[in-house]
Amino acid sequence: MPRMNAAQRHGIEFTLNGRKVRAEAENRMLLSDLLRHEIGLTGTHVGCEHGVCGACTVQIDGKPARACLTLAQQVRGSDVRTVEALAPDPAELSPLQAAFRRHHGLQCGFCTPGILMSLDALLRERPDAGREDIREHLSGHLCRCTGYATIVKAALAAAEEQRKEETTNA
Amino acid sequence: MTRLKTAGALIGHTVERVEDAGLLTGRGRYIDDLPVRRDTAHLAILRSPHGHAEIRSIDTAAARALPGVFAVLTGDDVARLTRSMTVGVKANVECWPIARDRVRYVGEPVALVVAENRYVAEDALDLIEVDYETLPAVVDPEKALAEDAPVLHPSLGTNLINERSFRYGDPEAAFAAAAHRVSIRIAYPRNSCTPIETYGVIADYDPGEDAYDVTANFQGPFSIHAVISRALNVPGNRMRLRTPPDSGGSFGIKQGVFPYVILAAVAARVAGRPVKWIEDRLEHLTASVSATNRVTTLEAAVAADGRIAALSWDQLEDCGAHLRAPEPATLYRMHGNMTGAYAIENVAIRNRVVLTNKTPTGLNRGFGGPQVYFALERLVHKIADELGLDRLAVIRRNLVPANAFPYRTATGGLLDSGDYQTAIDRACAEGGLQSLQQRRDAARAEGRLYGIGYAAVVEPSVSNMGYITTVLTPEERAKAGPKNGAQAVATVAIDPLGSVTVKVASVPQGQGHRTVLAQVVAERLGLPLEAVRVNTELDTARDAWSIASGNYASRFAAAVAGAAALAADRIRDRLAAIAAAQLNVTADRIDFGAGKLFDRDNSDNAISFGRVAAASHWAPGTLPDGTGQTIRETVFWTPEQLEAPTATDGINSSLCHGFIFDICGVEIDRATGHVRIDRYVTMHDCGRILHPGMVDGQVRGGFAQAVGAALYEEYAYGGDGSFLTGTLADYLIPTVMETPEPLILHHETPSPFTPLGAKGVGEGNCMSTPVSIANAVADALGVEDIRLPLSPSRVSEWLYVEERPSSKPQDVAPVATGASGERLLTGAGSADVVATRESVWTMLLDPNTLKAIIPGAHEVRKVSDTHFRAEVTLGIGPVKGRYRADIRLSDMIAPEAVTLSGGTEGALGSGRGTGRVTLTETATGTRIDYRYEAAIGGKVASVGGRLLDGAARVVIGQFFQALARHAGGGGPPSAAAGLIQRIANVFRRRG
Ligand code: FES
Numbered sequence A: 001m002p003r004m005n006a007a008q009r010h011g012i013e014f015t016l017n018g019r020k021v022r023a024e025a026e027n028r029m030l031l032s033d034l035l036r037h038e039i040g041l042t043g044t045h046v047g048c049e050h051g052v053c054g055a056c057t058v059q060i061d062g063k064p065a066r067a068c069l070t071l072a073q074q075v076r077g078s079d080v081r082t083v084e085a086l087a088p089d090p091a092e093l094s095p096l097q098a099a100f101r102r103h104h105g106l107q108c109g110f111c112t113p114g115i116l117m118s119l120d121a122l123l124r125e126r127p128d129a130g131r132e133d134i135r136e137h138l139s140g141h142l143c144r145c146t147g148y149a150t151i152v153k154a155a156l157a158a159a160e161e162q163r164k165e166e167t168t169n170a
Numbered sequence B: 001m002t003r004l005k006t007a008g009a010l011i012g013h014t015v016e017r018v019e020d021a022g023l024l025t026g027r028g029r030y031i032d033d034l035p036v037r038r039d040t041a042h043l044a045i046l047r048s049p050h051g052h053a054e055i056r057s058i059d060t061a062a063a064r065a066l067p068g069v070f071a072v073l074t075g076d077d078v079a080r081l082t083r084s085m086t087v088g089v090k091a092n093v094e095c096w097p098i099a100r101d102r103v104r105y106v107g108e109p110v111a112l113v114v115a116e117n118r119y120v121a122e123d124a125l126d127l128i129e130v131d132y133e134t135l136p137a138v139v140d141p142e143k144a145l146a147e148d149a150p151v152l153h154p155s156l157g158t159n160l161i162n163e164r165s166f167r168y169g170d171p172e173a174a175f176a177a178a179a180h181r182v183s184i185r186i187a188y189p190r191n192s193c194t195p196i197e198t199y200g201v202i203a204d205y206d207p208g209e210d211a212y213d214v215t216a217n218f219q220g221p222f223s224i225h226a227v228i229s230r231a232l233n234v235p236g237n238r239m240r241l242r243t244p245p246d247s248g249g250s251f252g253i254k255q256g257v258f259p260y261v262i263l264a265a266v267a268a269r270v271a272g273r274p275v276k277w278i279e280d281r282l283e284h285l286t287a288s289v290s291a292t293n294r295v296t297t298l299e300a301a302v303a304a305d306g307r308i309a310a311l312s313w314d315q316l317e318d319c320g321a322h323l324r325a326p327e328p329a330t331l332y333r334m335h336g337n338m339t340g341a342y343a344i345e346n347v348a349i350r351n352r353v354v355l356t357n358k359t360p361t362g363l364n365r366g367f368g369g370p371q372v373y374f375a376l377e378r379l380v381h382k383i384a385d386e387l388g389l390d391r392l393a394v395i396r397r398n399l400v401p402a403n404a405f406p407y408r409t410a411t412g413g414l415l416d417s418g419d420y421q422t423a424i425d426r427a428c429a430e431g432g433l434q435s436l437q438q439r440r441d442a443a444r445a446e447g448r449l450y451g452i453g454y455a456a457v458v459e460p461s462v463s464n465m466g467y468i469t470t471v472l473t474p475e476e477r478a479k480a481g482p483k484n485g486a487q488a489v490a491t492v493a494i495d496p497l498g499s500v501t502v503k504v505a506s507v508p509q510g511q512g513h514r515t516v517l518a519q520v521v522a523e524r525l526g527l528p529l530e531a532v533r534v535n536t537e538l539d540t541a542r543d544a545w546s547i548a549s550g551n552y553a554s555r556f557a558a559a560v561a562g563a564a565a566l567a568a569d570r571i572r573d574r575l576a577a578i579a580a581a582q583l584n585v586t587a588d589r590i591d592f593g594a595g596k597l598f599d600r601d602n603s604d605n606a607i608s609f610g611r612v613a614a615a616s617h618w619a620p621g622t623l624p625d626g627t628g629q630t631i632r633e634t635v636f637w638t639p640e641q642l643e644a645p646t647a648t649d650g651i652n653s654s655l656c657h658g659f660i661f662d663i664c665g666v667e668i669d670r671a672t673g674h675v676r677i678d679r680y681v682t683m684h685d686c687g688r689i690l691h692p693g694m695v696d697g698q699v700r701g702g703f704a705q706a707v708g709a710a711l712y713e714e715y716a717y718g719g720d721g722s723f724l725t726g727t728l729a730d731y732l733i734p735t736v737m738e739t740p741e742p743l744i745l746h747h748e749t750p751s752p753f754t755p756l757g758a759k760g761v762g763e764g765n766c767m768s769t770p771v772s773i774a775n776a777v778a779d780a781l782g783v784e785d786i787r788l789p790l791s792p793s794r795v796s797e798w799l800y801v802e803e804r805p806s807s808k809p810q811d812v813a814p815v816a817t818g819a820s821g822e823r824l825l826t827g828a829g830s831a832d833v834v835a836t837r838e839s840v841w842t843m844l845l846d847p848n849t850l851k852a853i854i855p856g857a858h859e860v861r862k863v864s865d866t867h868f869r870a871e872v873t874l875g876i877g878p879v880k881g882r883y884r885a886d887i888r889l890s891d892m893i894a895p896e897a898v899t900l901s902g903g904t905e906g907a908l909g910s911g912r913g914t915g916r917v918t919l920t921e922t923a924t925g926t927r928i929d930y931r932y933e934a935a936i937g938g939k940v941a942s943v944g945g946r947l948l949d950g951a952a953r954v955v956i957g958q959f960f961q962a963l964a965r966h967a968g969g970g971g972p973p974s975a976a977a978g979l980i981q982r983i984a985n986v987f988r989r990r991g
């Protein structure tokens, strides 16, 4: 890493949702603040800023990560994905998102982007994920509205659908 | 009232929510997502680290001088531009949103900084120096009443801010005649439903018009708008309050943002630019708002068959450091329902409200219900046990009979509808009570701990805005004038292209109001769901609203959706008249469907909705005489049943009364004390169901929060007022792993008092579930004094310590607290260093060495030979702060031993402690042994023991590590030792 000065803003280049971006940030700036307030992608939410609630979860190089525990400077050269990248096009939901809508997997929607990013990574890595895998991954997220049952249901439905897709495509 | 007819096409069906596409794709617009003016600055708040202290002085000079800071305000600056907030009882106290000469709870605002961004604003907080003189604190409501208790508000002279007694029927005679008297004492803890989105405010001030414009994720009730305007000293029309399109949950809590609306508004005025404040989680947990904790004694006069003739309530309500509007509403919200689901004719009530050194309370899902039902349903359980009766039989014997509705309760409530007996019968049958009982018996036969609990609960909804005046005496009420009702408002508007927009003042936080309103209005106008758009943002300067507006007291389905249906019907009647003229039929033959208006007897004779709907805009002259416009219809609806309190203190505190019956099966792990919910059945009667998916969503969400309240969550305080659960690692919210799935059943008895027959449903499980779990645990363990939360450590105490019969609840005793309730840390250890005792001794007393080796030290000054002052920055978990430390040396035996004692104070907390350091000669140098005992209070203590104990060990370890490094680097006695050996010897920690 280059030497940096605490009082100055430094440029960061990385890939965000498939596009190269360049942003400026002080060393102490959190990735969550960079995404939300410098770049303007407000889909990533902040619920605790100490790594417990999971609302800020994004994907860094394919792996779920807490944007509130990541310094903006740490994503230099990385591939960052946020909830804004999940839908295949602006008028269409991804199968996971559609399953959330169908099964009432959200109420206020504040926890939802983080949960979607975790589940999206899980289903990509483990297409065979079952109820217990899903519950385990969800246990890193707090939702105060739904009582979780409908989230699990939505995730299971999306996993099921994804498996069907794959068999038909195979 | 006459029930509205519905075609049944949309209402009652689970349709996909119109809200979801935006929320799922990251396009929600929550408060922190909204665009702001380019010159908007950020507000950060310095908060009290003490539960109770006088403020001697505040020095803001360094903060003001920091580049990027626009303004710094203290309590006096705020007070110059505002007035004290209205207090809901007659009492000689002021209530400010920021401390002035005294702090009364940890987290109370002390100073405000406005700066170019949040980072700089928080830097500036660290530069503000506040000199406190700490006072003894009181956190226990019963102790707060003691003669010698510290008094929070000298002007009041006591901590008892309000007391009222009530009498309904003839309770004395009923008690005198009763075969049995059974009583129970309960201490209900503090908790909060903690939304995942915290508070947020964006405020601006226009000096030209002396007007404020504030956007906040406030949830209502908008009666608070009057409190804000008065505090800001402007008429209501100069206090524009708006809400963002989306809100990340509230559950009552976001009512409590209003003091920050006042603070941000004043800060914007002083800074001369818009100000934005987004609360962080530590602030939220420490200082937003919580439910009340309450100590209740409840006694029943009972006949031999279990029939309850009278209840006597003694409720001691702890509202925290200030009585903030609308408190003491938590205590009075249930006033018409103090007999629960039971027909009990005689009731005595004593209500006392006390102030303690804790965060002021406010709305929280369940609002007063959990506290009341915990006492009532534990008591019913106990009555059965004491009389040797079946618990379910005692519940059944006392229920309000099915043919008695609408039923007037002893305290003045009017239960609108219900069939409690059938609901319970169905819950037992469909919920499998018999097999559950077999399961329990089988478990017990194997020696396992298994219990079953019940709770029967009436869930009030649509609050009477006048109920809170029951806290005043009838004479005081007569003087103040009557207060009552609950205005709900909805507007249906049609634009020039004939499309329909609905506007309501319901301020949802995730409940799907837009979807339900589209369902209701689309169905009445014969349109597809997508044809109706709903806007729920509220702007007090533009929209129709009233004091009851907002989202609380489960009023949406019953009141707001009903008002929308009434507005749609008014437009519908006029559209029918217009269509009738064009189709040459009478208006009563016009029907609506598939986007058309048509002759019911000849559906080919039809005209498109858009055409009829647009006529008012394009050709008003063609409308039949007397039809009136169809452009916009606003309906205000308030139910006649919500009357002001009577001269004898009778109050119908809510319009609707749902019913819940819960059955809970728990198993308790004998080894760990862990409570596992094995089975949970929850039967609901919420009147007519408008959207089954959303109703079940409300039930599940409330249930999960109630599981948290029963098993994990507590806002815990140390005896000195320090707050101990300031992170989500300390305040434990259930995750998916801790949340069982309940079996949800419904039994619908529509409300005769609401336009759609619906009742509220959102809060019921927060009232019923904690006590049904507690009853199940009581059944499993045979323990009477069940206290929440049922943490494994608490349950283990009951398992392993002999249970002494005690009717008095013990003090809430948080873990690991010192004499004055701070968090205690102790530790010991030793380190070997490669240096003589003398040189180690000299180093320990040399400020320059100390500066180099104290972790995070910026400066160490020697005041005298035995007195040092240090400035350090320490990070513990998420809490990083700057501290000033005073260290004194005593019992010095050079070069063998010294005692260090001292105190430290910073924005994040305070500590004091002593440590004894002894130096012993060893073959390679010196061994340093140390023992310490420290007590920590303030914000740092709230990060919890887990982090703190570890952090203290690390910091102290680092100190000696650095000392060893320092010593190892400097000469004898190891000058002869080789480099390798020296490195190896440098630091061997033991202990
Ligand atoms: S905001 Fe990052 S985990 Fe809560």
Ligand code: FES
Pocket (backbone or CB within 6 Å): A105, A106, A107, A108, A109, A110, A111, A112, A142, A143, A144, A145, A146, B196, B248, B249, B510
């Ligand atoms: S939907 Fe509101 S927090 Fe999860």
